[in-house]
Amino acid sequence: MYYPARAGTGGPASYVSVEEARLLLEGQKRNAPGAAELLSGTRLNARADARPVHGRHPLVVLSPGFSLSRATLTILAEDLASRGYVVAAVDHAYESFGTLFPGGRMLTCVACERAEEAGDDEDDAVMAAVAEGRAKDVSFVIDRLTGRRPAWRHARTIDRRRIGMAGHSIGGDSAARTMAADRRVRAGVNMDGTFFAPVPASGLGGRPFMMLGTETLHRPGGEDTTWDRDWARLDGWKRWLTVTGSGHFTFIDLPVLAAQLGMDDPSAPLPGRRSGEITRDYVGAFFDLHLRGVAQPLLDGPSPANPEVRFQQP
Secondary structure (H helix, E strand, O other), X not given: OEOOEOOOOOEEOOOOOHHHHHHHHHHOOOOOOOHHHHHHOOOOOOEEOOOXXXXXXXXXXXEOOOEOOHHHHHHHHHHHHHHOOEEEEOOOOOOEOOEEOOOOOEEOXXXXXXXXXXXXXXXXXXXXXXXXXXXXXXXXXXXXXXXXXXXXXXXXHEEEEEEEEEEEOHHHHHHHHHHHHOOOEEEEEEEOOOOOOOOOXXXXXXXXXXXXXXXXXXXXXXXXXXXXXXXXXXXXXXXXXXXXXXXXXOOOOHHHHHHHOOOOOOOOOOOHHHHHHHHHHHHHHHHHHHHHOOOOHHHOOOOOOOOOEEEOOO
């Protein structure tokens, strides 16, 4: 949980445990000597156990990509909290390389093994099932945060009438599936995720949705035809944005951290710093508009400050 907090309260916060970092890097085939300790020691802007500010705030739920942990959405979570949101970053059980549970139990990616066993013919069906399962996860999380006996001690700061969701990759598909099943989620963002579980033909009840992705894969008429199909089904306020020079991981922490280490990805030349800035600016603007009612000229059309971002009009 991330939330608006009082200055000067709380203590140092951990990015991930060393073992979670090791499993993540091993899964990404980047587990060099000392890398897990370096990643685990990443300094956050957030503070652990800080005292919340008074008032009620919109809630945004974040869902990571398949095999990745909630920690990979930290930059976005911190930015949203700084804007005045409560943020619930969700790890979906058995769907990440490694998630440490209270008490020391480590859950690994059993779902990854299932996807590998399925093969190409069944892969789409497996991932659709992942998206459907995650929608149930998120509804459960919302229940536990907003019910009569909430699981989080600062739950009184959540405004139940203003809930949104964003996700990366399959987490982005899950945002649409959650909205289809749960009317409490008023606005959603898909960050570079294929719609394995499609948007219903009947739409999302007029609620706003934004698609933010790579230009190579997710431009109109691109290789991922699910974006063309489901764009037509979105029946409320909507935007289709692509980012020149981006890659699949552009919209999470990894390129920002890699840039700080002097690493680059030739297949995604957008600088890591810009990756973080674009994601924060556009996702933050989307929720500011639709959950807080604050006008956002950034979402009206192309901006000279962000020449990499293209507004697609299929």
